[in-house]
Amino acid sequence: AQSVTQLDSQVPVFEEAPVELRCNYSSSVSVYLFWYVQYPNQGLQLLLKYLSGSTLVKGINGFEAEFNKSQTSFHLRKPSVHISDTAEYFCAVSEGSGGYQKVTFGIGTKLQVIP
Amino acid sequence: KAGVTQTPRYLIKTRGQQVTLSCSPISGHRSVSWYQQTPGQGLQFLFEYFSETQRNKGNFPGRFSGRQFSNSRSEMNVSTLELGDSALYLCASSLAANDLAKNIQYFGAGTRLSVL
Numbered sequence: 001a002q003s004v005t006q007l008d009s010q011v012p013v014f015e016e017a018p019v020e021l022r023c024n025y026s027s028s029v030s031v032y033l034f035w036y037v038q039y040p041n042q043g044l045q046l047l048l049k050y051l052s053g054s055t056l057v058k059g060i061n062g063f064e065a066e067f068n069k070s071q072t073s074f075h076l077r078k079p080s081v082h083i084s085d086t087a088e089y090f091c092a093v094s095e096g097s098g099g100y101q102k103v104t105f106g107i108g109t110k111l112q113v114i115p
Numbered sequence: 116k117a118g119v120t121q122t123p124r125y126l127i128k129t130r131g132q133q134v135t136l137s138c139s140p141i142s143g144h145r146s147v148s149w150y151q152q153t154p155g156q157g158l159q160f161l162f163e164y165f166s167e168t169q170r171n172k173g174n175f176p177g178r179f180s181g182r183q184f185s186n187s188r189s190e191m192n193v194s195t196l197e198l199g200d201s202a203l204y205l206c207a208s209s210l211a212a213n214d215l216a217k218n219i220q221y222f223g224a225g226t227r228l229s230v231l
Contacts, residue, residue, distance in 0.1 A: 042224050044158075044207075044222040090157070100220045107155075
């Protein structure tokens with residue numbers, strides 16, 4: 001069974017500092033990996049995805065993530081955060097076949113950007 | 116292209132009542148999934164519908180049910196509401212194509228249910 005572990009429930013960081021949000025997964029098959037962002041009182045918005053190819057994927061708002069198969073990790077990074085990045089971030093893993101996918105989400109990491 | 120639309124955005128109910136939530140997927144999307152989001156529990160998968168059939172179900176009691184219509188719109192029903200059902204209910208739609216790379220889930224803004 002697939003699972004996702006987000007190692008930090010909250011991450012405080014000063015504005016313009018770099019940030020890394022950690023995500024580890026487990027799965028017995030090849031998977032697709034995603035990061036979603038949730039702003040207050042909103043649904044989840046897709047930030048970036050890893051499907052295949054280059055292990056470094058770039059997303060919206062200056063975020064990027066690196067897929068590391070040997071360490072089963074998919075950490076999210078941004079070199080310089082802004083106040084507007086304050087939100088909750090969810091890592092997700094998807095596996096399946098025949099048009100059906102099962103998506104499992106991590107418990108989320110709250111990023112608090114401090115001015 | 117319009118996104119995933121969930122109605123209503125907010126609901127207040129009392130224990131024992133029942134509630135119906137609605138989700139209109141992105142045009143062309145055939146799969147609709149429902150999640151319950153609560154603080155500390157993250158997103159818990161409720162069920163997924165495709166072609167008016169429930170394809171998969173999470174570990175929720177039978178009080179939680181759903182259906183999908185021929186136009187792919189979906190409804191979720193919770194009967195005999197309990198205080199613990201207070202949560203944000205999220206709907207996500209995807210193409211349900213055989214190519215999983217095209218099966219990215221897109222979420223609605225959610226319905227926040229408060230049970231008093």
